[in-house]
Amino acid sequence: MSEARFDEAEYSGPLLEVENLTTYFGTDRGVVRAVDGVSLTLERGKTLGIVGESGSGKTVLSRSIMNLLPKRGLQRDGSVRFEGREISALPDAAMRHYWGAQMSMIFQDPMTSLNPVMKIGNQITEGIREHLDVSVDYAQDLAESLLASVRIPEPKARLNEYPHQLSGGMRQRVCIAVALACGPKLLFADEPTTALDVTVQAQVLDLIAKQQAERFMAMILVTHDLGVVAGRAEHVAVMYAGRIVEQGPTTVLFTDTKMPYSEALLGSIPKLDEHSHTRLATIPGRPPDLVHPPAGCKFAPRCPYVQDRCLEEEPPLRAAAAGHEFRCWFPVGTPEGKEARARNEREGRVPHAAVAASAGGR
Amino acid sequence: MAGTGTVHLRDPESALLRVEDLVVEFPVGHAGDRVHAVSGVSLDIAPGETLGLVGESGCGKSTTGRAVMQLPPPSGGSVRFDGVDLTRLHGEALRRLRPRLQMIFQDPISSLNPRRRVREIVREGLDIWEVGPKDARDDKVNEVLDAVGIDPAGGSRRPHEFSGGQCQRISIARAVITDPKLIICDEPVSALDVSVQAQILNLLEDMKRRYGLTLVFIAHDLAVVKNVSDRVLVMYLGKMCEVGAPDDLFAQPSHPYTGALLAAIPVPDPSIRPDEERVLGGEVPSPIHPPSGCRFRTRCPKSQEQCAREEPTLREVAPNHYVACHFPLDPGEQIDFTRVGIGASVSPDGDGSQP
Numbered sequence: 001m002s003e004a005r006f007d008e009a010e011y012s013g014p015l016l017e018v019e020n021l022t023t024y025f026g027t028d029r030g031v032v033r034a035v036d037g038v039s040l041t042l043e044r045g046k047t048l049g050i051v052g053e054s055g056s057g058k059t060v061l062s063r064s065i066m067n068l069l070p071k072r073g074l075q076r077d078g079s080v081r082f083e084g085r086e087i088s089a090l091p092d093a094a095m096r097h098y099w100g101a102q103m104s105m106i107f108q109d110p111m112t113s114l115n116p117v118m119k120i121g122n123q124i125t126e127g128i129r130e131h132l133d134v135s136v137d138y139a140q141d142l143a144e145s146l147l148a149s150v151r152i153p154e155p156k157a158r159l160n161e162y163p164h165q166l167s168g169g170m171r172q173r174v175c176i177a178v179a180l181a182c183g184p185k186l187l188f189a190d191e192p193t194t195a196l197d198v199t200v201q202a203q204v205l206d207l208i209a210k211q212q213a214e215r216f217m218a219m220i221l222v223t224h225d226l227g228v229v230a231g232r233a234e235h236v237a238v239m240y241a242g243r244i245v246e247q248g249p250t251t252v253l254f255t256d257t258k259m260p261y262s263e264a265l266l267g268s269i270p271k272l273d274e275h276s277h278t279r280l281a282t283i284p285g286r287p288p289d290l291v292h293p294p295a296g297c298k299f300a301p302r303c304p305y306v307q308d309r310c311l312e313e314e315p316p317l318r319a320a321a322a323g324h325e326f327r328c329w330f331p332v333g334t335p336e337g338k339e340a341r342a343r344n345e346r347e348g349r350v351p352h353a354a355v356a357a358s359a360g361g362r
Numbered sequence: 363m364a365g366t367g368t369v370h371l372r373d374p375e376s377a378l379l380r381v382e383d384l385v386v387e388f389p390v391g392h393a394g395d396r397v398h399a400v401s402g403v404s405l406d407i408a409p410g411e412t413l414g415l416v417g418e419s420g421c422g423k424s425t426t427g428r429a430v431m432q433l434p435p436p437s438g439g440s441v442r443f444d445g446v447d448l449t450r451l452h453g454e455a456l457r458r459l460r461p462r463l464q465m466i467f468q469d470p471i472s473s474l475n476p477r478r479r480v481r482e483i484v485r486e487g488l489d490i491w492e493v494g495p496k497d498a499r500d501d502k503v504n505e506v507l508d509a510v511g512i513d514p515a516g517g518s519r520r521p522h523e524f525s526g527g528q529c530q531r532i533s534i535a536r537a538v539i540t541d542p543k544l545i546i547c548d549e550p551v552s553a554l555d556v557s558v559q560a561q562i563l564n565l566l567e568d569m570k571r572r573y574g575l576t577l578v579f580i581a582h583d584l585a586v587v588k589n590v591s592d593r594v595l596v597m598y599l600g601k602m603c604e605v606g607a608p609d610d611l612f613a614q615p616s617h618p619y620t621g622a623l624l625a626a627i628p629v630p631d632p633s634i635r636p637d638e639e640r641v642l643g644g645e646v647p648s649p650i651h652p653p654s655g656c657r658f659r660t661r662c663p664k665s666q667e668q669c670a671r672e673e674p675t676l677r678e679v680a681p682n683h684y685v686a687c688h689f690p691l692d693p694g695e696q697i698d699f700t701r702v703g704i705g706a707s708v709s710p711d712g713d714g715s716q717p
Contacts, residue, residue, distance in 0.1 A: 202626040227628030268560035280560035
């Protein structure tokens with residue numbers, strides 16, 4: 001038994017509290033500010049969706065919370081409290097009590113996140129034997145029941161197979177079984193279904209939701225697909241350039257979007273109820289270079305609401321309603337926002353990334 | 363459902379591409395087994411049209427696209443492109459047709475040679491076919507790069523200096539420069555973020571108009587396919603399920619498989635909770651020993667004894683809407699997949715168990 005399992009009953013606050021977490025990488029080009037001052041809270045049994053484009057820092061954020069990043073050139077600051085205990089500065093040896101046992105992760109690519117030369121059964125029992133004081137036979141039985149619970153047919157036979165003998169969807173189920181093996185309280189799912197077909201995606205997401213409810217486990221679901229978080233997360237945080245630019249209860253965020261970036265992300269999804277050949281809304285340009293981020297609002301160069309103020313002064317995270325926060329000077333759906341957009345249209349001001357979009361390269 | 367047939371084909375004179383009874387099989391193992399990748403697919407495309415090919419991994423949609431290109435040549439059937447049967451052409455005669463048929467691949471970064479400059483990559487087709495005088499070729503490269511939204515001044519860079527979306531733009535430039543008639547796009551946006559995906563989809567529409575292209579658009583994302591297509595063909599395990607105009611087909615899916623695909627799409631609307639009853643269970647059976655009769659029957663909640671015995675052929679259920687199913691869905695019918703459990707695939711004759 002690990003020490004992390006002690007006195008777990010007494011703590012009644014949020015499961016995870018992240019405060020002002022920064023994660024920078026020193027590179028040849030300069031310091032990459034991958035996560036730049038992120039704060040979030042997650043209650044037990046709840047799901048938080050983290051949404052953003054490639055390079056928004058969403059994956060680094062989840063790994064930084066788990067302290068899984070390579071240490072070389074890493075500058076990590078801020079506070080991560082798990083069940084009220086500060087874990088951000090713990091050495092790897094102490095983190096081992098948390099990894100797998102208290103918090104675990106499902107990665108994007110089921111093809112490469114399993115060990116190809118290790119039998120599936122052993123990959124599942126490895127964590128069980130490390131964290132739980134059980135016999136080999138018991139661990140095997142547990143592995144078999146885990147495989148059954150992720151609905152893998154003939155679980156006993158599968159234990160002796162290798163990953164290459166399974167399809168992508170089946171491998172992702174095995175990854176889920178590995179992640180669930182020690183009964184973690186917090187599950188990170190980093191684009192768990194991006195590599196899978198829609199039908200398999202629905203199966204896998206249903207399966208995770210079911211396991212989550214049965215185990216009263218909290219989850220951070222990282223994805224670029226707003227469709228995936230819409231039906232599955234209670235809370236959503238939208239990330240851009242290493243910061244949370246809007247967060248709130250899912251329904252509020254979808255119906256009362258404040259940040260132009262969230263609006264643009266929602267607008268760029270092709271929707272089934274639109275006629276074919278409907279012109280899609282796009283976001284001009286690309287996410288900013290995280291070595292030299294723009295001075296004001298990081299989204300300003302791509303924003304249809306952009307005003308001079310946005311280019312100079314970064315908006316703080318401010319509250320729109322209970323639990324709904326956003327960063328914008330001219331929010332969507334407000335008189336200021338409407339006026340800013342109307343003024344841009346009147347004056348023919350286009351976000352300058354729309355011009356630079358055709359400039360190629362970086 | 364999943365079956366064969368040719369009733370959905372239109373007048374052969376009007377079609378730019380007409381594929382009939384396409385069969386692609388690959389030998390596998392030592393026992394003389396064969397992978398039945400595509401088994402009797404027929405399709406046609408009118409000039410200027412976009413045909414969407416949809417289905418799960420392993421349904422044969424990419425293989426169909428490649429067989430049209432004769433990469434490799436199909437095991438059976440005919441591929442008539444602009445009046446010529448490509449399956450009868452070999453060597454030089456086939457090569458001569460290549461600039462008119464182009465392809466865009468899924469992974470934009472790995473489909474560009476990392477050691478060559480973008481300008482050379484895009485120009486290569488012109489040099490091979492010696493299109494126009496040498497100095498005019500550079501102008502053509504500039505024009506095409508500009509059309510796809512890449513600054514021609516960046517042409518001396520190499521692919522790794524560009525993002526995924528930009529690399530896909532370069533792939534599109536490379537494809538359109540030889541003035542093709544037909545481009546086969548094999549999952550061109552699956553590897554891209556939603557915001558970039560929208561840019562590329564819009565770009566493909568622009569290119570289609572500007573260069574008078576006809577597209578085969580292969581994808582597993584139904585919303586994407588609906589957005590770009592004039593006609594959609596739903597495939598399952600090497601067979602056709604349903605053909606129709608996207609608006610009809612998605613408003614009123616007739617094949618249970620189409621219904622299942624539609625039900626599985628996550629909707630970006632939090633008021634709609636994912637409905638587990640409507641999720642298709644199980645996995646695609648092995649294409650080495652596909653199920654008898656309708657190949658979808660092992661996962662189909664409506665399957666009857668007839669489905670195992672007899673393969674359905676395409677028939678018209680509404681104008682320009684065809685389905686290969688013995689028991690198609692009625693308009694508005696909801697499918698309940700709870701009857702078919704996960705892994706429900708075992709039957710004595712040609713079962714679909716895991717390899």
